[in-house]
Structure formats: structure tokens, C-alpha cells
Amino acid sequence: MLGQEIKKLVVYTIFLTIIILPMLGFTGGAEFQAKRAFVVLGVGVALLVLNLIVKVIRSHRPLPEHDQPSITERIADRLHQIPKIFTIGPLLLAAVIFPLVANNYMIDVGITCLIYVCLGLGLNIVVGLCGLLDLGYIAFYAVGAYSYSLLNLTYGFSFWAALPIGVVLGMICGCIIGYPTLKMRGDYLAIVTLGFGEIIRLVLNNWDDLTAGPNGLFGMKRPPLYYPAFEEGGLEMVTYYLTSLPGLFYFILVIVILTTIGVNRLDKSRIGRAWIAIREDEVAAELSGVPTTWIKLLAYAMGAGFASIAGAFFAAKLSYVNPNFFLFMESCIVLCIVVLGGIGSIPGIIIAGFILIAVPEVFRELEGFRMLAFGAIMTTMMIIRPEGLIPASRRKRELHHRRDEAERGSK
């Protein structure tokens, strides 16, 4: 036991040395900065040694009688027990206060987080509930963004008039990718959706007359709010464009709240049940009378619709879009949010959205090391907690019953 652990320690140390020394040693110039690199390596190795010591101590303690649930699982359990008002209330309060105390940079990051939460919730319908792996999800976000941009720039549509059109266009695109892939699953579906995502991006990049190609579109109006005002000529509607960051933050916060309510409703509905049945076993769902064709298309359409809303907001907020905002990497990040949060779990996705968007910002100082840290966190998460941060209650119950089973078996 000890020998094996020591062997592991040596292997990990060599691995860390290979990665950390060149990466941190040569930032910014050809000169090797020994101090910085070795300090980080030292911290890494110290952590490994500490881990070894803890393991050795633990192995000397007698095993607990019952298999204790892990601490995060217990926290998740607790969270499910507390009445919703106590968990959601403070969260909302924090979200409302946040723009008042944070600086502009933080608010901007916060807005990006919320946009990605919205995307994650939408993708959760396709991946989490219906079980269809979609690697080109960002395409629908692009459709939403470009719909608003073009409608606003060409025809002067306001945000509110363009939004439903963008959502419908997004849904149509969802069905376009959904229909030919109805009989596909898993790897094949992933490849087709990946291709679709790239097609949309390439079209946006190359259709110069319509989309201005790689230069992108700019000058879109911000989302307007209307309020009545009493003037000389009587009642008049005044248009106020949300230009300040806190204003935009509250705006996307409302969108996220509405999205959450919508997705939650869908999850618990008859349609949500049908999606889960398709994910579990398509033939069995078909035999139970679920019209799988329509229900799957609906999943694509709904997912695409939510992405379009986020896209339209994104274009309006930035007043600028170009095809490079919609790279494959973005699809990956959204998928990571869904997986990291716990497939099918709405609170998990909200938290993961914040972590995955905010953590790279926190690590900005690490420069080249930043994406590595991001990758390391993802990998570690998937190893120690494959079911996600806050597993959906369905998954959790399953694990819970496994434990029950084991206990019954041992009696």
C-alpha cells in the first residue's frame, strides 16, 4: 500500500515537473525564470506529499461501518431539504446588490456569466434531458445575435420586435439540424452538430454582402425600455436605452430568471418526462406512445430558442458581433457548464456557469498557465465528481438507492 502510493507520488512529481517548468519558466522571454517555476513546482509537490500523508493516516484508522456520503453530496442533500425561499432568496438578493458594489469589470464578467448560464440552461434541454449530444450549440447563439443585428441595422427593428423573430429563426435552425439527425445518436450526432456549428460560422464569415464577413456588424441599438411620461401633449412613451453596465446586468438577470422558470417548468412537464424517456431508451419511449420525432425536434427547437435569446442580448449589449465570437471553443464551454453542473440539474448549471466563466478571469494573472488551470479543474472535477457539482435529484436518488441496496445486501 505505502510502496504503491510512493510510486504514484514519484510519477506525479515527474509529470508536474515536465508541465510546470517549461510553462512557467519561459513566460515573456527566452530567459529561464527558475525561482518562479520552482516555487510553483514546490507547492505542487508539497500538496502531493500532504495527500500521501493524509492517505497513510487514514489507512490506519478503522473503516467506518457505513459508507458515508461524501461531504458535497451531503451539502446537496441539505440544499434540497431547505425550503426554496431560503436558498433562492439570498442568491437573488446577492445578484441584485452585486452591481451596486462591484466595479465595471466585475459587472461585465457577471453579465458574461449570466449569458452563459442562459446558454447552459438551453443546452441542458438537448443534452441533459433529451440525451442528444450537441457540439454545435453556439450556432443558435450566433443566429440570435445576427438576427437582431441585421434586423436592427437594416430595418430599424427595436430589440423587442427583433427578439421573437430571432427566437423563431433560431428554432427553425434547431429543426434544420434536428430533422436529418433524428435517427442518429452519440458520436455520429456529435460530429454532425459540430459540422453544423462550423457551417453557420463559415457562412457568417464569408457572406460579405449580408454579414460584412470577418469585420462584423456594429452600431446596433442597446435594449430599450419604455416608460410613460406626462408631457404637454399628454401621455407619451419615452424610450430609454440601457447603456450602463448595471442596467444591462439587471436586464440579463431578468432573462436568466425567466429562462430558469421556463426550463424548470419544461423539466417537470409531460414533455420533460418524454425527453427523459427518450434519453433513457428511445425504443421503449416509442412503444409507450411518445411521438419521438416531434418531441426530439421540440428539444432542439427549445434549446435553440433559449440560445437565440442569449445571442440577441449579447449583440445588443456589445453593439458589435463578428463570427469569431462563435467558435467551436464556445460550444465546448457551454457543454462543460452542463456536464460540470450535473447533467439535468438546473442549480448545478447556474453555479457551473459562474465558475467556468469567472475562474478563467480570476486566473488571468497566470497568463499562459490560465487555460491549463481551467483544464486541470475540469479534469479533477470529472475524476472526483463525475455526477457534477449539484447532481439532479434524479441522479442523486439513484445513488442513494444504490447505497440502500448495498446496506440491505450486507445485512
Added chain:
Amino acid sequence: MKQDYGDNILSLEDIHTYYENIHALKGITCTIPQGSIVCLIGANGAGKTTTLLTISGVESARRGRILFEGREIEKLPPEKIAALGIAQSPEGRQIFSRMSVLENLEMGAYLRKDKEGIQKDMEWVFSLFPVLKDRHRQMGGTLSGGEQQMLAIGRALMQQPKLLLLDEPSLGLAPKIIEKIFETIQEINKNGMTIFLVEQNAHMALTTSDIGYVMETGRIVLEDDASALLENEEVQKAYLGE
């Protein structure tokens, strides 16, 4: 000779089904009388499962007619066929493993709106398979093989079908559990439900059924009363191992 059992609830007329270019069913003709248990036996790959999937509409027949209560159904999608009153418990216990037992049964009643009727049928399924009641909160995937089979049959019963299609209910189960399941099948049949059973376990199937069909490489090669098939020398040699 086959006895006359009255009206047929289902009849297949010269059904041809293909998987891409593979000719899986080469002209199946058979009839299922109202209120009977009919079994279809045959070796692996004979086309038994394909026959059931073609009836349910999951696979579509390229040629031929399927009449259910006198109505042509071969062009209908699976959900329409399910709504007409044909339920299938699929092969290999395809239950929804990450749904609870209760949710699985509720999925069976997906097309139904009559809450009281659903509740009544739920009680009935629980009385047929009491073990499901004990485990109604447990995830489907954590059940044992026999329990999963019971759940698959229970789910099909929740559709309140007129015709129940069972695909290999004995697959991979212990002899004792197989016996229990076949007893329940007979009990369900006594309630007035017509049952079409596909089995490799020829002995068990034929002793339970009224009529038997023997299938070989996409064709029906023998049909008779089940009791007569049990006595048939060819059947004994090929399927009963005597």
C-alpha cells in the same frame, strides 16, 4: 389442425421487412384470435423480434398488410399504434433505468388521461407484481433482472392495451422466476387481454399458449395448436431438445 378461436384481433398478411438490404421478414402471415395467448418460437435471428417491432410500427414493413381489429395499421407511426391498443414489452428489459419504478409505470400511461383508471391499473400491476410495490421509489436500473422484466410488462399493461406483445420475457432469468412470470402472463390473459408472445424458451411458451407459430430465417414454417406443436417431432427435435 388449428382450432377455430373466433374473431382475430390481429392478422399479418405477407409481411416483408428489411434492415437496409437485409431481408429480415420474408412474408409473414399469421393471425391472433381475440382473447388467446399466441406464441412465436424460433432460434436466434429468426426474425421474431422484428415481427413484433413491425407490428408496433418501430420498423416499417416494405410490403404486406397488418390488420388490427379490421383496421390497416402498417403505415401508422408507433405512437398511433400504441394509442389504438397495442402495447409491447421490449426485448432485453428495456426499462427507463434512471426513472423510478413509479415513473416507469407512469410512462406506460403516457397517452392516457383518465387519472382514476391509471390509478386502478397501477394497483392492478402492483397486485400482479407485489415486489414492484415494495420498490416503487427505487430507480429502474437498480432492480434485479426478474424485477426489470416485471416492470417492463407492468409498463406495457399501464397502456391498457387490447393486445399485449411480449418479447422474450424469460431472457436471462432463473427458472423459478420464469415460472412466476408465465403464471402472471396467464393471469393477465384470464382478465381478457390477448397476448402475443415471442420466446426462445419453446417449452415454457408452448405450455402456456393456445396457438404456436414456429419461425425460421424470416419465414413461418409451422403453425398449429400449441399442444399439438408440443407433440410434433420436428419441434421436439429442434426446439425442445428431446
